[in-house]
Amino acid sequence: MVLVAWLRTSLISGLDQTAWQRAQAVAEIVNSGNLHARLPSPGDRDIAAQVVDSKGTVRSSSPNLEGNRRVFTFAPSASDEPHARSVQHPPHSENGIWRAVAIRAGTPSAPMTVYAAVLTEDVDNSLAKLTRGLAIGVPMAVTALTSVAWLLTGRALRPVEMLRAQTAEITVSDLSRRLDVPPSADALGRLASTLNDLLARLEASTQKQRQFIADASHELRSPLSSLHTQLEVAARHPDSADWRRLGPVLVEDSERLSRLVDDLVRLARLDAHPRFRRRPVDLDEIVFAEVQRARQRTNLTIDQHTVSAARVDGDVDALTRVVRNLLDNAIRYATLRIDVSLGACDGTAQLVVSDDGLGIPGPDRQRVFDRFTRLDDARARDTGGSGLGLAIVRDIITVHRGTVHVEDNAPGARLVVRLPIARL
Template sequence: MTAGARSWWARRSLRLRLTAAAALVIAAGLASAAVLLVLWLHASLIQGLDTSALQRAEVVAADADTTPAGAEIPAADHGEVAVQIVDRTGTVVASSGNLRGRPRAFFFPASRSSTPRAHTVHGIPVGENGSWRAVGVPAGPDGSPLTVYVAVPTESVDQGLARLTAGLAVGTPAVVVLLTAVVWQLTGRALRPVEVLRAQTAEISASDLGRRLDVPPTADALARLARTLNDLLERLDTATRRQRRFIADAAHELRSPLSALRTRLDVAARHARSPETRALAVSLLRDGERLTRLVDDLLQLARLDDRPRIRTRPVDLDEIVFTAVREARHRTQLPIDQRAVGAARVLGDADALARVVRNLLDNAVRHASSRVTVSLHTQDGTARLVVADDGPGIPAADRERVFERFTRLDDARSRDTGGSGLGLAIARDVVKAHHGRTLVEDNHPGARLVVLLPAQEP
């Protein structure tokens, strides 16, 4: 088998490979059994013909002394038999009716053992000149020895074996197909617990590590595998909870001193005695605000990872967008176009969705060159929110990576826009918790960040 064939075979499902292997074994076994059956039956039937021919030859040999020359030997009761009695010179002394007047048909010497060996002969001028099984036994007195030849046709054996072979040629593939189907069903049933474990494992997310797999009520490898996976999930759950608790506690503890620091820096900026001191205080205040946003984002992510608590109720998404745009206009001088915002109602958490819109607007404002455009409409049961900018855009290779945590593209790093790299990650997690999707499209120039959420029927 070539490397390509081995690679293709390795990619097939375990059920298919087991069934194919079983089908090959079944086919080889049944084919071998069929061949052995035909060979054994052929040998058994030929042996029966040899026995019949020998018995008939012994009967004829017993009466050979009294059989007159040229006499016709009566046929056997069990069917067509060819008989000739030949003297020492090779002259036919007597024969059965079907060989009457025919020349000598047998030329092998008579066997003088207690179990004469039969011969397969052809060309006997009887019937369709098929094959015969013939024996030769000595007869007559020592002074005038004779040889009795008796042959029986193999036509019935050949026809019976031909019918049997044809039946096996049709029946064996049918049995192979039937048994293969049975093996397919049995392997599917045997592998069903594995599929159940796989499906349960696939349903466990990073925020739901407390779930466990169902252990089969057996004492086999599947039960041991399920228990091993449950132990692994337990260790992962413990380590993840410890990490999330640390992040949440650290972020919570940092909020108070950061708030106090910002207050003092604000006071220092207002009452600075020199321009240099005022500029330093303002710069430190901006850094403090940036650090505060980072701590808030970390705390939000810790809460989302722990177990998203989404308060599901009808929410007017367009009102959330209008509010977020008004707040964003206080933080930037760039124009934000909201004329394409239409009515849209979804089921979800208003605070969490407001966080999504704010994060998308903050991202657009940081990267826009001259304007930001916001649109919202409902189509085919889906609310589509688009926040677009005319900045450098997002390369196709990075459109999934921008939603990863602490991801900042090279352009954002060079501009030092103050983003923490967590805003889009939080937006995607919140949208995913609302059974929606986030994606990036081209804006020519710039980028379009799209949020798709299931819309509520009016």
């Protein structure tokens, strides 16, 4: 519709320009004084012209209007631009619609009006043919293009449907399956690779969660079984139960169970990605307070003379838990002495807790930060550890954008924590 309307406007404008040029040519004849009763023919039967004087008498006509009375009666245009009008079925002329213009000519004493008109029949016929062609061709072309687009889209989306079907078949009980990656290195292939990476991460996370649940159940079973057994024996033989000896043992088992539950709750909160209350924290004050607390629970020598000021951005409770776990770990495995140092250098605060125990072999220095990890010999369940302390340390330090690792102390182990210092 827009095309037909634009084309009609363009063609009619061309007809108006033709009529205007014919009227100017006739006006030049009038002005030259060579006007005759019959105007020279332009060779086109679709162009008509008349010259009318001030009394309305036809003074000259084109051959196709010769002998006719005045056909056009509208006033001439006052501007130099064509101002055409549509005249339908002019009297004594051929049927159809004409585009007619009028201009002034002659002298002031003998003014005349020149009319020129062009028949629009050819334009109307051409536009009618075009409209019929578009009315038939456009729906056919749209149908053909839609069909081709439908087929191409279906073919392009077929691999997507295959990926969707394969994804729907993957269940939480079988995350080992992977999607078939299309051979083409396009967006679909990258999507399949990304989904496979996602499945791999989900599988690893699920396995880790299941292992965690299994380890937690195993760890909880041991102190609960011990408490249950001792209480059951005491209940069945109340007269022979030595409560003075049994009481401290039960208290120790219950404290161990309480520590384990507390560590499990803390790990669960860390897995939920909590928002710590970040603010500038004097890490040296936390170290001094925790060292004083640790000295009340052990006879080991704890040296803190190399602790200097260091301020970091973090959560006070979380960082306190880090220092406490590091000291508890050192107390558990040290022989005679524990050294604690803290300093700031190059925008990083470094906390080091060293013990003089058996140390940690090189291959196990990364594994000790896994949950429920205990090494052989000295690092056994009998020492009272749950295998969660260093895992909590690593998770908290990671949230604080820091690092923690183990170094050799010869003898013993050095646990090194690095945290970015607070911005002023």
